[in-house]
Amino acid sequence: MKQIETLIRALPKTELHLHIEGTLEPEMLFQLARRNNITLPYEDVAAVRAAYDFTNLQSFLDIYYAGASVLVTEEDFFELTLAYLAKCAADRVVHTELFFDPQSHTSRGIPFATVLSGIRRAMAVGKERFGISSKLIMSFLRHLPEEDGFKTLDDARPFLALIDGVGLDSSEMGHPPADFQRLFAMCRALGLRRVAHAGEEGPAAYICEALDMLDVCRIDHGVRAIEDDSLLERLAKERLPLTVCPFSNVRLKVFASLAGHNLRRLLQRGVCVTVNSDDPAYFGGYLQDNLLGVARELGLSADEIVTLVKNGFEASWLDEAEKTHWLGVCDTIAGEGNHGRIHEGRG
């Protein structure tokens, strides 16, 4: 395990499934609440952490949206995003594609431009200070009507050059991708890339819908694809990536334990699986913690780790030259020292 751990720390990594509002650590939650004169229903940081005991996706979302209400000013969004990028730098995450949920802010009267400019300013500083490249994905909340999504897209119109793609998140059950077909068609016409959460709690059929009706290029989560053999074959054949979030899946009771996670089985079926943290402040760890966790609990080999990390670059929206560069760095590191014998399994 020691050698695998060294390998995980040394490899350059991507993160492709990260909600910036989900990086709000309890300490910052209190700091921003104080600064913005917002009363929290918690006594202290320990009480906050105790409340993060989720039974399913909805029980998490209720707390997550309440937490996001301390984000008010451009500076708040800037500080939140920069703190996440500093964490990326410490963990050798060299490229990240982050979601933001504009509707959870505009519904509270925060202007779209305030949210966007705070996040974008931090992304620029992240590039300058840490050398981290990043993309921004505007995610629509699926528990709200498609009409609301159209209003958000209108808000975004003056800023489309600053938005790299769109996503679909929030409560999955009862809110199928089909409900957002017109909205995603418009996003496509505007030249925006598309991704969608599907098959986290919802059935494999939602993954097929997201591919066929929303024309997405990646599926966020997608772990329930394991229930549909023909879908698995399609994902593998077309190299349609899944952005899997192991800690999230365990904390939201999609799997009982990390050891019971199906990530390795998905890999073995030839699917382009990537590892991500989703909402690290709520789920107990950032991207590197997730990789270390699955390596330990599933006994992943160095080969499998390198595949997962390289899949992240392949599935990213980096251009071909950048992908080639980073894939080459991964191969060099994988071939160095003890990691050269990358068939050793548990170290």
Ligand code: ADE
């Ligand atoms: N929003 C933030 N995290 C999410 C998740 N895991 N699923 C759906 N919506 C989310």
Ligand code: ZN
């Ligand atoms: Zn997510």
